[in-house]
Amino acid sequence: LVNTYPELETLILGILNPIDINDAVEAENGALLYCGNYYRKKITSGLGERFSFVKRNEVGLNDPKLIEEQETSLLPSLEKWVKAFLTRWYLRDFFLIEDVYLHTVLSNMFSAIPAFIFNHRLSKCFTEEVHSFHIKSFLESHGKLGKYINSLPLKQLMFLYRNVRWIEKNTGKEETFKLLVDNLATPSGVPLTSYKLKHNLANQPEEYYPLPLLQREVINFIQTGSRFTTFSIHQMLNKEKDLALSNAEDIDNRTEKAIYKLQRSLDSEFPTKIIESDMIDKTNSHPYKLFDMLFNLWIYAVSENLYTANIFVTNPRTSDKILLNPLNALILAIYCINKGYAGTAPINAPDMVARNIPKVLGSDLSYLLTKVESSRINLSKINELVGVNKTIDTVITSSDLFFAKGKELHTQFIARYNFIAKHSFAKTHAQLRRIMGKLYYLEKNCVLNTGNTTYQNWLNNNGFVLDEFTKEDLINLGMELINKTTGYSVNSQKEKAELQEAVIEIMKQFSSYSVQYIYDISPANTILVNTNNLRPDNVVSKLRAKAKFPFNLNNIRNVYFRPNSVINPVSIT
Numbered sequence: 404l405v406n407t408y409p410e411l412e413t414l415i416l417g418i419l420n421p422i423d424i425n426d427a428v429e430a431e432n433g434a435l436l437y438c439g440n441y442y443r444k445k446i447t448s449g450l451g452e453r454f455s456f457v458k459r460n461e462v463g464l465n466d467p468k469l470i471e472e473q474e475t476s477l478l479p480s481l482e483k484w485v486k487a488f489l490t491r492w493y494l495r496d497f498f499l500i501e502d503v504y505l506h507t508v509l510s511n512m513f514s515a516i517p518a519f520i521f522n523h524r525l526s527k528c529f530t531e532e533v534h535s536f537h538i539k540s541f542l543e544s545h546g547k548l549g550k551y552i553n554s555l556p557l558k559q560l561m562f563l564y565r566n567v568r569w570i571e572k573n574t575g576k577e578e579t580f581k582l583l584v585d586n587l588a589t590p591s592g593v594p595l596t597s598y599k600l601k602h603n604l605a606n607q608p609e610e611y612y613p614l615p616l617l618q619r620e621v622i623n624f625i626q627t628g629s630r631f632t633t634f635s636i637h638q639m640l641n642k643e644k645d646l647a648l649s650n651a652e653d654i655d656n657r658t659e660k661a662i663y664k665l666q667r668s669l670d671s672e673f674p675t676k677i678i679e680s681d682m683i684d685k686t687n688s689h690p691y692k693l694f695d696m697l698f699n700l701w702i703y704a705v706s707e708n709l710y711t712a713n714i715f716v717t718n719p720r721t722s723d724k725i726l727l728n729p730l731n732a733l734i735l736a737i738y739c740i741n742k743g744y745a746g747t748a749p750i751n752a753p754d755m756v757a758r759n760i761p762k763v764l765g766s767d768l769s770y771l772l773t774k775v776e777s778s779r780i781n782l783s784k785i786n787e788l789v790g791v792n793k794t795i796d797t798v799i800t801s802s803d804l805f806f807a808k809g810k811e812l813h814t815q816f817i818a819r820y821n822f823i824a825k826h827s828f829a830k831t832h833a834q835l836r837r838i839m840g841k842l843y844y845l846e847k848n849c850v851l852n853t854g855n856t857t858y859q860n861w862l863n864n865n866g867f868v869l870d871e872f873t874k875e876d877l878i879n880l881g882m883e884l885i886n887k888t889t890g891y892s893v894n895s896q897k898e899k900a901e902l903q904e905a906v907i908e909i910m911k912q913f914s915s916y917s918v919q920y921i922y923d924i925s926p927a928n929t930i931l932v933n934t935n936n937l938r939p940d941n942v943v944s945k946l947r948a949k950a951k952f953p954f955n956l957n958n959i960r961n962v963y964f965r966p967n968s969v970i971n972p973v974s975i976t
Contacts, residue, residue: 433486439469554905575915615665680922697889703757706849739881806890829938
């Protein structure tokens with residue numbers, strides 16, 4: 404319904420998730436029941452009963468973000484204004500002589516609400532309830548900082564909004580740097596390190612001059628297990644080569660000159676003005692990624708008629724909207740990706756294999772005990788591994804619901820994987836993996852209902868004309884089909900990189916011009932190699948010996964252990 408009538412989304416979801424009838428009956432005239440994705444709710448606490456506004460978070464609801472989380476007094480103030488307006492203008496006697504009096508009152512009230520909201524937000528400037536528009540406008544007038552507003556968390560944004568004028572007046576001071584570290588970098592999880600130049604005297608007296616090295620010094624996070632703590636002059640110049648034009652030119656010659664001067668320095672240790680931030684993004688560092696779960700679930704769901712939704716994508720050539728169901732979206736995406744990247748159009752739509760699809764399990768899991776050794780795995784451990792089994796067993800009607808289901812199943816898969824990983828004994832680990840293999844369709848053959856026709860006939864029958872599409876057009880259309888149908892957004896993987904960039908660029912702007920900032924982050928799509936490791940096992944052995952030997956008269960030889968499937972006492976001969 405939402406896809407068919409997108410302009411009525413609030414009404415449809417309001418019918419499916421109505422306001423509590425008791426709260427609606429008890430509400431006074433002019434009370435707000437629902438506004439801007441917030442609904443009225445009675446709260447009972449130690450202070451008694453009161454009404455408050457709670458944000459609605461139903462799955463499938465697209466938050467319009469009309470009211471920001473810090474605007475705590477907007478709805479109570481609006482409700483107070485509405486009640487005052489109705490008290491002044493809602494006069495019952497006029498109903499007797501004016502049929503459209505109520506319509507006039509309501510139209511005047513609703514037309515005045517935007518002006519009230521604008522004035523309320525204007526009155527909250529330089530308070531904790533300021534709207535992001537005013538924050539962005541203010542920061543934009545202070546060094547063009549408004550471009551970082553979407554990357555910073557609210558707490559750090561408020562700190563900058565409140566203190567930017569003082570920071571501007573004290574740019575370049577050590578006090579300002581520490582303030583930014585404590586209130587901007589550290590709460591945002593952005594690590595910072597500095598470098599101290601030291602003389603390495605290990606090669607003396609063979610070498611007349613010491614070797615200058617740069618040693619890393621932690622600023623705001625204790626970093627354990629760092630790969631490198633010291634760098635050569637050449638390595639550091641390579642790190643700085645992209646900070647300015649022509650830095651990369653003649654690095655070897657510049658390195659020799661720098662080493663020559665630093666070797667002859669009268670100080671053996673002094674700080675530098677190099678600040679580095681090196682982060683690792685582990686958002687998608689799993690042996691089985693969320694996108695893999697979504698894509699395999701997509702294949703399985705359309706083959707079992709469990710995913711029915713309206714998918715809208717944009718034609719990259721004409722900018723027209725294209726409407727497809729999830730099955731056609733999958734078939735078209737396969738064609739576009741193959742022809743776009745490989746340059747060759749596939750002849751037929753292939754039958755596909757969906758991997759790691761959870762099975763529907765019964766309440767009794769005792770049958771799994773026949774697959775393992777009872778001395779190692781009991782029913783309690785199996786129940787702990789399985790938990791509350793979640794699967795796809797009902798029809799999914801929107802891409803938002805599909806993404807929520809895929810994420811739920813991915814979370815379940817990773818939790819089971821981690822449960823098995825913490826068992827270090829080889830046989831126990833292997834048998835738990837065997838149990839997990841029984842919980843999933845490891846490879847499920849899925850037949851795509853294409854009518855047993857060629858791709859060209861399928862395209863013609865469905866009205867798709869892709870002859871003039873370039874490789875870029877095909878790839879863009881294929882990726883949009885995948886992202887829209889699975890609900891997966893690659894932009895979510897860029898949040899940490901954008902946060903790091905925002906923090907470092909702001910600190911760079913308010914530091915001395917001679918301070919050089921270097922920052923880097925690991926790629927979001929890091930491949931985690933899930934290799935099988937050598938594992939010990941809890942094999943219990945016994946050593947039994949009964950012999951009397953005169954001291955220093957007999958020699959003992961041929962002491963050995965004979966492996967056996969059944970552990971027996973081992974005798975010494």
